[in-house]
Amino acid sequence: MKTYKLALSALAAAALVGCSSTKLDEPAPVETRPVAPTTTASNANTAPTSESKVATVDLAAQAAAAVSDKRVVYFDFDSYVVKSDYQNIIEAHAKRMNVDTKVALRLEGHTDERGGSEYNLALGQKRSEAVAKALSLVGVAAARVEPVSFGKERPVAEGHDEAAWAKNRRVELKDK
Amino acid sequence: MSAKKLNSPLPALTRRSLLGAAAALSLPALAQFRVEISGVGATQLPIALPDFRDEARSGQPVAAIIRADLERSGQFRIIDAPAGLSENSNPAWSEWRGKQADALAAGSAAKLADGRVDIRYKLWDVVKGQDLGGEAHAVAPDDVRLAAHRIADTIYQKLTGERGVFATRMAYVTKAGGRYSLRIADADGEGGQVALGSPEPIISPAWSPDGKELAYVSFETRKAVVWVQDLSTGRRRSIADFRGSNSAPAWSPDGQTLALTLSREGGSQLFLMNRNGSGLRRLTQSSAIDTEPAFAPDGKTIYFVSDRGGSPQVYRMPVSGGTPERVTFSGNYNISPAISPDGRSMAYVTRNGGGVFRVCVMDLASGNVQQISDTSEDESPSFAPNGRLLVYATRAGGRDVLMTSTLDGRIKAKLISTLADVREPTWGPFGR
Secondary structure, eight states, X not given: OHHHHHHHHHHHHHHHTTOSSXXXXXXXXXXXXXXXXXXXXXXXXXXXXOTTOOOOOOXXXXXXXXXXXXXXXXXXXXOOOOOGGGHHHHHHHHHHHHHOTTOXXXXXXXXXXXXXXXXXXXXXXXXXXXXXXXXXXXXXXXXXXXXXXXXXXXXXXXXXXXXXXXXXXXXXXXXX | OOEEEOOSOOOOOOHHHHHHHHHTOOOOOOOSEEEEEEOOOSSOEEEEOOOOBTGGGGTSOHHHHHHHXXXXXXXXXXXOOOSOOOTTOOOOHHHHHHTTOSEEEEEEEEEOTTSOEEEEEEEXXXXXXEEEEEEEEEEOGGGHHHHHHHHHHHHHHHHHSSOOOTTOEEEEEEEETTEEEEEEEETTSOSOEEEEEESSOEXXXXXXXXXXXXXXXXXXXXXXXXEEEETTTOOEEEEEOOSSOEEEEEEOTTSSEEEEEEOTTSSBEEEXXXXXXXXXXXXXXXXXXXXXXXXXXXXXXXXXXXXXXXXXXXXXXXXXXXXXXXXXXXXXXXXXXXXXXXXXXXXXXXXXXXXXXXXXXXXXXXXXXXXOOOOSBOEEEEEOTTSSEEXXXXXXXXXXXXXXXXXXXXXXXEEEESSSEEEEEEEOOSOO
């Protein structure tokens, strides 16, 4: 039985090559083809596709997605200079805030663990204000941005070496 | 709570109070801090202070508390003394002189019928063979530690002529399991009661001069806001919640004004405000960081930290306004000034080469500086109200711990919490 079927498929395959119809005295070819979904399908798992569907371009969502991996700016030791490496982050946020006027940001400045709490609070504040300044230079209104500081109180890395310290010297750009 | 001078023999214990005492027998409360005292002081008075008779009935190791207080002051050396004496004893002077003691104190504890604990003691001058007097303290069981500290204060005052600080309080912040607690504790760190518990950091606690309120910075709203809290009621008000960060509260000596660091006008600048939040006015005018204000005890000068010269240094200026004058000149990183109660010394933290942060004491008249610590991550020095001791935070053995020290750095007591990391200590005023 198996051999018979195989032979038939081989015949059918051979017959199909270069042909669009079959001769009457040959057995009808057995083919397998996936069932194409029809517009009258009542299968609950397959949604009907409209012919008039229009895709929406949501600029706000796109702009938000564009900044989703651009939420942190890092700083050198004792410094509050926003390095040029991070200009793309600044501009991505400015673009988003231009497109989505509801967005307001809280800029949270941080330092590494070395030094006193209050002086580091002020240093973190300088960092967040530097990021605010960079945003204002590309058109973001100052009232939409609040620079704050956590100083050294909220590290992301708990180690006591430069690798950890470098990760903690940062400003996080958060939606308010 | 009152202390009675002893001039009559102890009343006979009734059968009822004996039963009560037996039923209430309890072990001393587990101390939260392990204390390591080190160093040798310049002049130390040798004193013997054996365990008080029946002190277990009080629920606290009364004599050990007093001995530790006296030892931490740096002005006493404890002479070993076996228990067996009380305030009713007649000490054999030759025995105590033979032990090299100059002073002797002994006492007892008893449970009263009304549930209070009665602690009595007497102090003797061994050299002169003289009775220096004694006291009786009848207190609620929760106040036994306080009674012990008050006895230590009296002994200290009688023998040194100066006011003791053992019955004062300290505020500090503990961090454990991601939770921050602002605690009010005895001057030995024990008995800490939580004034505020929060999932976010708390820094810079500052006692009002009358000891009734505490100002502090809380990050509970995801930014730095200054609160003032009434310690006995827990009622609190936010006195500085402006745009940006609000921090570094400092009380004027008359308790009517607070100095703060605010970023509401950009950067970090010093402002003054009345204690009720009114009358906000800016004090410093620079584009630098100006922070960590500290009033001089005469209320006329404010010391603060500024990096207007390129790196953080301590400056001072009149509270009424004027040109700041630089105070620290050695090293390129000097922060956290604290002024002694007599206005003559300043404690602060300096950063040495290699990133080592140490507490220093400067004589303000001469400008002479002494580095008093040998640890390397010191923070927030604070004077005891008698000006004889400092407390600061540091790191030892991988833990954040507290350190008290004499001003010359000779006698230090490390207070290591068994429960948490401890930071931001600030010594409270006299009185409770």
